[in-house]
Amino acid sequence: MADVAERAGVSVSTVSRTLRGLSSVSPQTRHRVEKAARELSFAVSRSASSLVTGKTRRIAVLTPHLDSWFLGNTIAGVSAVLREAELDLLVYSVTDLAERSAFFDRLPARRNADAMLVTCFDLTPEERARLDELGMPVVFVSQHAPGRPSVYIDDADSAQRGMRHLLNLGHRRIAFLQSSDNTGFYWSSQERLTGYRAALAEAGLPYDEELVLYPVARHRRGIREAVGQLLSLRNPPTAVFAESDEVAIEVMGVLRSAGVDIPGRISILGFDDHHLSEWLDLTTVAQPVEEIGRAAAELARSIIDDPEADPTRHIVFPTRVIPRGSTAPPAPTEAARREADPVRPRDI
Amino acid sequence: MADVAERAGVSVSTVSRTLRGLSSVSPQTRHRVEKAARELSFAVSRSASSLVTGKTRRIAVLTPHLDSWFLGNTIAGVSAVLREAELDLLVYSVTDLAERSAFFDRLPARRNADAMLVTCFDLTPEERARLDELGMPVVFVSQHAPGRPSVYIDDADSAQRGMRHLLNLGHRRIAFLQSSDNTGFYWSSQERLTGYRAALAEAGLPYDEELVLYPVARHRRGIREAVGQLLSLRNPPTAVFAESDEVAIEVMGVLRSAGVDIPGRISILGFDDHHLSEWLDLTTVAQPVEEIGRAAAELARSIIDDPEADPTRHIVFPTRVIPRGSTAPPAPTEAARREADPVRPRDI
DNA sequence: CTGAAAGCGCTTACAG
């Protein structure tokens, strides 16, 4: 910056003011400074300015992983907003329990970002308390944190509506497939299960533990065995509600390879509206993933910029049930199904 | 840090030395300082230390998007290595041409990271020159940049081997489906097309422009229309080689919904070994995506830590053709196919 | 092994 000042024949104070766009700089001076800065292809040192202002112009995202459709799209939404605001995006991906505890122990984001977005994590009370020590606003994404800024969908209600679609089609035996990963359950899992149960209760159906499975996602055996378990029940389900489209697509693959017709013998309902779901004709509960990311980033910005902003603000996004070809009324009887299947048009 | 020094009864110099793990601190002093730091839950200000050392302890990644399987996994690999090294990950996602030019204009990573990883981008010579002005090591990921550190696979050779599988099955009319996005072509696209052509030449087959399509990925109409174009050729292909599994899966969806049997009437070959490809029984050319990310991050680290490190080092990963159920020999004749199809077991 | 002092490159009152 001193070089620019010298070249423009002004003080560093003036260079600083010019480059930050303050109005208290005469047009001629501004012009000279900008010219000099351009010629030297000068960029302000963020480290130095952060040291003075206490602002890093960086937003951190804490995420359980980076390689899922949901998180990729959420973070893409975050990224889009930050880019416009010329804020940088810092990503902390914590993929197993060891890393998780290391993260909360070290809190590497401390003094290193102006706000943090926590996606999906179902935090323990201790972890949540630890985040308060970060000394920066924390926005909860894809989960409802009472008294903290949050951006999410109503998972329970959304799951319940999805279930109603299956129930209205006539299904009475509906399995629920949860996924989990190494870092613990997602916040939304429990909520969706709650919606599943609420829908059953509403329809006067019993909750059957046999039908609720927790295969470990990202572990292929898990899904296949879970499906095997369902197929070998005395009274197997006629429909499967998977917690996410990614799980649903895997279930579809397993069933197809096992020669089980979808939706002839088993209907499949997913959750998310994954990019591939339309192609694979998967009925699902859609959530506006990228928008959730955008809203979370906007919320973080508003809290940073305006300390008066309501720090408990919640933004809830609507979801939509999208009927596609993976769901249909259950086959009336086994015998009828066997008759009908060979001539039935394949539309998946 | 002054607070810690006071509490421990030492100077800030000593606190600094202790916290950086220098050996020139007596055990007792070290103990006192660590205790004080813990009690105050002190964290060193990265801004301040960066200002002195010139190191940010941050690595930037430039990527065309965040929501593809390939990039999500690559960045996950990068992230894993950086986490271990206690380096932070800064993500610059540039999703359209306007953002792209803004990025190269502003170079927001300047003075803000110790190295940059460029994933997938097929850069113009001007852009590449601009990156040199960053004043930090730049590692090219998933592309071969002569004279610059690069981590990649041999796309041309890999595509050629995939093609040989189709040719060995007896296919003679093989389409090639490229994908592109708003920011321009991926580096690997051209290379894979080169491999496609080489395999045709090797088999003594002509290159037929009709069979090479560039639908816009992420734009659903594009894929469907591309498939329509292939299906309405006078002499349609018996196999489709898609540039990526994501495109291949979409093609499979379109063909299924159109009642075209896979692999009975058309075989499909993908590229990547996407998480869902095993489930969907897609034949593909597998690349070790996460490992590529890890290797790139390691390479960046080694160049940062050791200025003597060979700055032109290239790491090439092997790929593997994985035969699955989406490929089979072409049907002998139309008439034979019509006969055989209804009784053929569906194994996808 | 430890401390006092200079300095990294900015921003920000304070004066003018």
Next chain:
DNA sequence: CTGAAAGCGCTTACAG
């Protein structure tokens, strides 16, 4: 509208 000076919180020779 502009400049001189202090100071942000560290690290790093330099002394001892």
